[in-house]
Amino acid sequence: MLLVCGLAALPLLAQEGPLDTTPPQGITPDEIIKRFSAKETEFSKARDQYTWRQDVKVDTVDGETVDGEYREVFDVMYDDKGKRIENVVFAPQSSLTKIYMDQGDFEDIRHHMPFVLTDQDLPQYNVLYVGQQQEDELHCYVFDVAPKHIEISNSIEKQKRYFQGRVWVDSHDFQIVKTYGKTVPDIRKHHGDDEYLYPKFTTWRQQIDGLYWFPVYTRADDELHFKMEDVHIREVVKYQDYKRFGSNVKILYEGKELAPGEKKPGEQPQDQKKPQ
Numbered sequence: 630m631l632l633v634c635g636l637a638a639l640p641l642l643a644q645e646g647p648l649d650t651t652p653p654q655g656i657t658p659d660e661i662i663k664r665f666s667a668k669e670t671e672f673s674k675a676r677d678q679y680t681w682r683q684d685v686k687v688d689t690v691d692g693e694t695v696d697g698e699y700r701e702v703f704d705v706m707y708d709d710k711g712k713r714i715e716n717v718v719f720a721p722q723s724s725l726t727k728i729y730m731d732q733g734d735f736e737d738i739r740h741h742m743p744f745v746l747t748d749q750d751l752p753q754y755n756v757l758y759v760g761q762q763q764e765d766e767l768h769c770y771v772f773d774v775a776p777k778h779i780e781i782s783n784s785i786e787k788q789k790r791y792f793q794g795r796v797w798v799d800s801h802d803f804q805i806v807k808t809y810g811k812t813v814p815d816i817r818k819h820h821g822d823d824e825y826l827y828p829k830f831t832t833w834r835q836q837i838d839g840l841y842w843f844p845v846y847t848r849a850d851d852e853l854h855f856k857m858e859d860v861h862i863r864e865v866v867k868y869q870d871y872k873r874f875g876s877n878v879k880i881l882y883e884g885k886e887l888a889p890g891e892k893k894p895g896e897q898p899q900d901q902k903k904p905q
Contacts, residue, residue: 644763644764644765645762645763645764646762646763646764647762648759648760648761648762648771649760649761649762650759650760651760651761652758653758653761653770653800658758658770658772661758661770661772661798661803662751662756662772664803665746665798665803665804665805666746666747666748666750666751667748667803668802668803668804668841669745669746669747669748669804669805670747670748670749671841672745672804672841672842672843673745673747675840675841676745676841676843677713678873678874679837679843679871679872679873679874680704680705680706680707680870680871680872680874681704681705681843681868681869681870681871681872682702682703682704682705682718682868682869682870683702683703683704683705683738683739683866683867683868683869684702684865684866684867684869685699685700685701685702685703685738685864685865685866686698686699686700686864686865686866687699687700687725687730687734687862687863687864688862688863688864689725689726689727689728689860689861689862689863690861690862690863691861695863696726696727697723697724697725697726697727697728698723698724698725699723699724699725699730700719700720700721700723701717701719701720702717702718702719702720703715703716703717703718703720704716704718707874727858727860728853728860728862731825733788733790733812733825733827734827736790736812737812737827737830738866741790741792741812742830742832742844742847742866743832743844743847743868744792744796744805744808744810744832745805746774746792746796746805752777753776753777753791754774754775754776754777754791755774755775755776755777756772756773756774757772757773757774757775758770758771758772759771759772759773759795761800762797764797764806764807767797767799767800767801767806768799768800768801769797769798769799769800769806769807770797770798770800771795771796771797771798772795772796772798773794773795774792774793774794774795774796774810775793776791776792776793776813779791779813779814788814788816790812790813790814791812791813792808792810792811792812792813793810793811793812793813794808794809794810794811794829795808795809795810796808799842802836802842804834804841804842805834805842806833806834806842807831807832807833807834808831808832809829809830809831809832810829810830811827811828811829811830812827815827817856824855824856826853826854826855827853828849828850828851828853828862828864829849829851830847830848830849830851830864831847831848831849832844832846832847833845833846833847837871838871838873843868843871844868845867845868845869846865846866846867846868847864847865847866847867847868848864848865848866849862849863849864849865850862850863850864
C-alpha cells in the first residue's frame, strides 16, 4: 500500500485450542517440515490445473465507516494452449483516497496471501517449530516462518518479497491449512515520501476434491503506520468455485495418478469450517 501524499493483530475466526509447546511424538520437527514442504510442492503443481474465481475487496476505514474501497473479481482460467489467464468480471472504479494499490498489493493478492512453501522455496526460510494446536477438528503442528535474509531495494518493482508469520500444518495430511503473517519487507524511502506498507493477514484453506488444501478465504484488518498518518485497512479475498481443468497434465498424489474428481486412495474428504 502506498499512502497518497497530502493527506494490530488479526482476529482469528477458527476455533483454536491452546498452544501445546511440547515436542511432537514419533516424529521430529525436521521430518514434519520435510513432509509438508513435499506436499506443498505437489499442491503447487496441482493447483495450476484448477480454475477458480477470486473476489477481492480492500477498504480504508475511519472508525466503523468505510471511506474508500477497491474491488475486483476475476476468474483464473486457461487458454487453448494451457496458459494461465485472468478474466476480469467486475472492477468498478476505485474510491480509495488515502492510499492506492501498488504492484506489491497485486502480488500479495495473487501469490503471497495464498502462501505455499515448496521444496524450492524452503531454503530461503527459517522454519521454527513452536508447538501443536487444535484448529476446529484438525490437530495441527505450528511453525513460525521467516526469510533468512532480505535484500532491500528502493524500488518496489525490483524488490523480492517474502512471507513472514506462522503456519498451521495438519498432522494427518501434512499440508498447510492456515497461515497468519504479512509480506516483507515494507519499504520506506530515506529520500522522498513514498512508503510501501502491507497489512497482516490470515488465510484459511479447505480441502478440495478430497486431495489438497486450497486457499478459500483471506482476511486482513490492520493499521498501517505511514509517516503522514495512520490508515486502517480491511481486506477480504475469497477463492471460489475451484474446478479441475481438463488438461493433459497429470495430478499425482503420493506418486499415484488421479483422474479428475478422483479422491485420494482410502480417504474420505476432511473439511475445515470456512470463516463467515
